[in-house]
Amino acid sequence: MAVRKSNRLSLQQVGPIKAADVVFGDLTVIVGPQATGKSIFLQTLKLVLDRDHIHDTFRRHSVSFNGDSGAFLGGYYGKGMAAAWNKDGSQLRWNGKQATLPDLARPSKGKQRQEKLFFIPAQRVMSLTRGMTQNFGQFDYGDPYTLRYFSDTVHDLLQNEFGAKGELFPQPNRLNDTLRKPITQHLYGTAKLAVDSKDFTKRLVLNVPGHKEGLPYTAWSAGQREFTPLLLGLYWLCPAGGTSRRDEIEWVVIEEPEMGLHPQGIEAVLLLVLELMKRGYKVVLSTHSPVVLDLVWALQEFKQLGGTESDVRRLLNLRAGGYANELGKAVLKKDLRVYFFSRDNEVKDISRLSPLSDETAEAEWGGLVGFASRTGQVIADVVNRTESQPKAKRRNKAAKVEAPAQ
Numbered sequence: 001m002a003v004r005k006s007n008r009l010s011l012q013q014v015g016p017i018k019a020a021d022v023v024f025g026d027l028t029v030i031v032g033p034q035a036t037g038k039s040i041f042l043q044t045l046k047l048v049l050d051r052d053h054i055h056d057t058f059r060r061h062s063v064s065f066n067g068d069s070g071a072f073l074g075g076y077y078g079k080g081m082a083a084a085w086n087k088d089g090s091q092l093r094w095n096g097k098q099a100t101l102p103d104l105a106r107p108s109k110g111k112q113r114q115e116k117l118f119f120i121p122a123q124r125v126m127s128l129t130r131g132m133t134q135n136f137g138q139f140d141y142g143d144p145y146t147l148r149y150f151s152d153t154v155h156d157l158l159q160n161e162f163g164a165k166g167e168l169f170p171q172p173n174r175l176n177d178t179l180r181k182p183i184t185q186h187l188y189g190t191a192k193l194a195v196d197s198k199d200f201t202k203r204l205v206l207n208v209p210g211h212k213e214g215l216p217y218t219a220w221s222a223g224q225r226e227f228t229p230l231l232l233g234l235y236w237l238c239p240a241g242g243t244s245r246r247d248e249i250e251w252v253v254i255e256e257p258e259m260g261l262h263p264q265g266i267e268a269v270l271l272l273v274l275e276l277m278k279r280g281y282k283v284v285l286s287t288h289s290p291v292v293l294d295l296v297w298a299l300q301e302f303k304q305l306g307g308t309e310s311d312v313r314r315l316l317n318l319r320a321g322g323y324a325n326e327l328g329k330a331v332l333k334k335d336l337r338v339y340f341f342s343r344d345n346e347v348k349d350i351s352r353l354s355p356l357s358d359e360t361a362e363a364e365w366g367g368l369v370g371f372a373s374r375t376g377q378v379i380a381d382v383v384n385r386t387e388s389q390p391k392a393k394r395r396n397k398a399a400k401v402e403a404p405a406q
Helices: 038-060 069-077 145-161 177-188 222-237 263-278 290-305 309-316 322-331 370-387 391-402
Strands: 008-014 017-023 027-031 091-094 097-099 117-120 167-169 192-196 203-207 251-255 282-286 336-340
Touching: 008 038, 017 038, 017 336, 027 038, 027 290, 038 069, 038 091, 038 117, 038 145, 038 251, 038 282, 069 145, 117 145, 117 222, 145 222, 167 177, 167 222, 177 222, 177 263, 177 322, 222 263, 263 282, 263 290, 263 309, 263 322, 290 309, 290 336, 309 322
Parallel strands: 027 282, 027 336, 117 251, 251 282
Antiparallel strands: 008 017, 008 091, 091 097, 167 192, 192 203
């Protein structure tokens, strides 16, 4: 069997990142507190992979940096972010090959100019204004490129591919029914996501039974507003018909897929993530949700202990059937990685997610279960302390608590 080559991105002294050495799997999850460099790292991954496509996109939209690498970096990462690169200390390596951000700020002379990585940013809710999609040029210099390009892609999808269609979700030719049902149940309920073209402007609305007009974007729940741009991005990645994926796209980055969602809604989104993996995409997530790591930990344990597709289905609450069985089998073959970005230390590989690890970062899943663990320990200590007291003393305390106020 041929050994599969892993991709590796290493950064040192870039923005808040002290040292990050990440080997990517089929699914790579990045966790850590705010402002530890997760977004910078993921944006750099896209810049490494899509350097010339990014430069071509700026040029196509009449954005010229006149060879000023600082201006390009501010336009790509966001205004003021050029200072993240320190010429005396910053380092970047992709698969062992050294590069610099100022180098990447200029187009190469290569012929490979197609996009390889599709990026769904944390700010995706900004791609919709009052239910209307925004194109690349409607944003300003200093708005991150990943937001501008994602928004432009969704805008093109809505204006062209879905231009003549009223209803966007649910659609029988978009996503398997196994994936649609949890979205209906936990995210939209009885509402239908649709395009309203009144007043000569296309807006997204929710058609709710009993309402004569669609609910405007501002009346949606926060979770629905956060999820809808993500859904549209996934529609783009999962074309209708017999095509399983966008041929040129190899990678998908999704920042904080859990935004605004109840844990059951997060489960519905994670099914979509597994669908991307089944279709052959390499997926990279950043997250603050323990639900995401619950899934990764369970899959890691299944792989180690000989779990089957039936166990995967039980975990995901899926009935046995052709698609669900295929999904379960597919994900058990995937390589899963988890990395913890801390504020003061090097990035750590915590892929085992062992609760018994001597490494606090791994045992507490990058801090995502630290409070829950501490809560359980404190309550256990209180219970043990109470039970160690004489029964008469405990009865007196209980009587004082239960005594009615005078």
